[in-house]
Amino acid sequence: MADFLTAQQISRRTSAAVDAAVGAGRDLGLTVTDAAVLHDLFSVVVHLAPSPVVVRVPTVLPPLDSQGQRQQAELDVTQWLADQGTPVIPPSPLVPREPVQRGGFSMTFWQYVEEERGKEPDYVANSEMVADLHAAMRAYPGRLSFLSAAEPRFVTDSLALLERRPDLIDPSDLDRARREWAVLEPLVRSRSAFEEAFPGIDLQPIHGDSPSVNIFSAVGRKLYADFELVSLGPVEWDLAALGPACEAAYDRGARRNGMRPLNEDVLRFVNAVGMVRAVAVLSLVPQLPVLLDYMKPAIDQWRATPFAGGMA
Incomplete structure (x- = not known):
């Protein structure tokens, strides 16, 4: 276009x-x-x-x-x-x-930190490290917004914008995304609605942007990085879309830190929100056209998942 x-x-x-x-x-x-x-x-x-x-x-x-x-x-x-x-x-x-x-x-x-070049990331090992990060973040005394990492306003506005962009998304896919978001959005925007839907799930400061992927390999050590979406939320948010091996690794780290394991219901919820966010990211393609190729596998995966993660 x-x-x-x-x-x-x-x-x-x-x-x-x-x-x-x-x-x-x-x-x-x-x-x-x-x-x-x-x-x-x-x-x-x-x-x-x-x-x-x-x-x-x-x-x-x-x-x-x-x-x-x-x-x-x-x-x-x-x-x-x-x-x-x-x-x-x-x-x-x-x-x-x-x-x-x-x-x-x-x-x-x-x-500035010098990067260890040529080292392939180990997302499973990194996921176990995320539990250590969560343990460290629990005591953070500052105020953080509930699930601002989900960027609900961005999702809502983007889905509306995409109505005029059939070049970026098939209308049937957009229709599904908007219907899913109608189910998920209330739980993203309201802490009380989330807590009612998932009783007993504690909330704490979280990284917000897939920390397993954002662990920086410095020379001789690994460092947590890129806290741009730091939020208050369930720890499951930081494991969204990473799959069973990474989830199991996180649970090992959680047990080591005396924390609860991941909750399957909350994982389904955060995975579903992540999928709709992936659709919303298509609205940024005009600013960065290469995104269209990057997002295609995620959109294909989303089409094969249950509607709204099975929450409806």
């Missing part, structure tokens, strides 16, 4: 994000002579070399007005975890711990 960004437009967006990161870093007193892009997908991640600082600049995101608040929550949680001795990539100590706005971007600054 005509509104899909071209490779040239995406390149210009990346360059603008790098320029914003470099300019902001220099304004904060950092020496930057050899800025290097480490990652570029939903965010442009820039090492402000030679300073030991990495800037994450979100570039593909829904039009929400709470980005700064979410970024501040991420900075606060990760700093608190670092202070407790939890292995995380912490905010940079060389700049104030707050989001920085420049050039139309809102960015956060992190300590």
Whole structure:
């Protein structure tokens, strides 16, 4: 479609994000002579070399007005975890711990950590580590929103937008997604509705964005990273869509930490919400056309699952 960004437009967006990161870093007193892009997908991640600082600049995101608040929550949680001795990539100590706005971007600054190149991730082992993270996060004293990681407003708005985009999703698939969301949304938006549906399931601070996938392989150690969707919720949210082997590994870690195992009913719920979110992500394809190929396997998998995870 005509509104899909071209490779040239995406390149210009990346360059603008790098320029914003470099300019902001220099304004904060950092020496930057050899800025290097480490990652570029939903965010442009820039090492402000030679300073030991990495800037994450979100570039593909829904039009929400709470980005700064979410970024501040991420900075606060990760700093608190670092202070407790939890292995995380912490905010940079060389700049104030707050989001920085420049050039139309809102960015956060992190300590540079050298990556161990060529090491394949072990998602099963990482899932057992997630239980250790949950044990560490339980005592976090700050306030977090209930299941904001599910981004319910984004899902609702995206499903409405996709009504006008048959080039992105078949109308029959969209119809199913909207009917599923009508079943699931009340439990996402309301803590009391969730607790009524799942009595006895405790809520706690959670990572929010598949922490098993977001464990960074630093040289000689593993570090929890990317807490952009940190929320209050059931621990099952952090295991959504990872499958039985990862769930079993998490349960081993939970027992070791004296915590409850995963609940099958809650897993069905979070998996169903995750599938509808995958459909909603199609609304971001014009900003990042490669997403269409990335999301196809998830959409195919979703078609084969029970309606709303069997909750209806």
